[in-house]
Amino acid sequence: MTDPQRPTPENLVARVRGVLPSLTPSAQIVARLILDDPATVARSTITELSAASGTSEATIVRTARVLGFSGYSQLRLALAAAAATGRGGTDRLVPGDLAPDDPLSDVIAKVTRAEAQAISDTAAQLSPEQLGEVVGAITGARRVDVYGVAASGLVAMDMAQKLLRIGLSAHAFTDAHLALTSAVLLKPGDVAVGVSCTGETPDVLEPMRQAGLAGATTVAITNNPRSALAEVCGHVLISAGRETTFRPGALASRISQLLIVDYVFVGVAQRTSEVSNGALHATRAAIGRFKADFRPRARRPS
Known part of the structure; x- marks a missing residue:
């Protein structure tokens, strides 16, 4: 690591x-x-x-x-x-914890401040070299599998959806059994990404271990650089998020995890600009046609 x-x-x-x-x-x-x-x-x-x-x-x-x-x-x-x-x-x-009797104006200010700080902290500590290695691995991958559960599962799905839109074979798994099934079938040249705030979630940790044993390149997105997930992965991208009373760790880190996903997505899209631009155009056009075909039409007066 x-x-x-x-x-x-x-x-x-x-x-x-x-x-x-x-x-x-x-x-x-x-x-x-x-x-x-x-x-x-x-x-x-x-x-x-x-x-x-x-x-x-x-x-x-x-x-x-x-x-x-x-x-x-x-x-x-x-x-x-x-x-x-x-x-x-x-x-x-x-930045100030949230209290049960805080007025909504304070809720808006404190949550906004915490989210902005999570973004700033993530950007400050993320290594461009480490990010570049991850982008390079995903760019040349045959397949990209992303594992996460609960709030991190939403991040996993977002990453897979973004990579799919630019023509990569990407899949998100939020069920441990399906994740393990996928992980053991990976091969050298494939990439497995594990998303976990604590880096200790068994449903993510074990599939990532199996993916590494199968020869896949392994990437962790986690708040904890000393976690078990960080230890078993070849690349670690550190997110940041402050836990508060009404914003537990997984929710606090979601915005910074999504930021890292966007960094990776843009980096991959840059390196594959000819293919990714074509894929984005094709998928956007397909969705546009679908929405146009099924848009409710106004009824004519009888």
């Missing part, structure tokens, strides 16, 4: 959110302090942060390394740089 992009001030926040579910309970305390009050963490020595978090200095160092830094000093520098560029303030890190 190719390691995700090294953390920068632009993608540090997304990296912390992404690995949070996979951290140990003590490391999660450190990570939440980083998200809730990055300026204080940037100013704190490791001894001060240990006292404030109630965790050991060794836990803090391990957390920094999980985030991609060699130690706590480098993490502090990155947090300071994020604050200096306006990317580490609490407005960015904590």
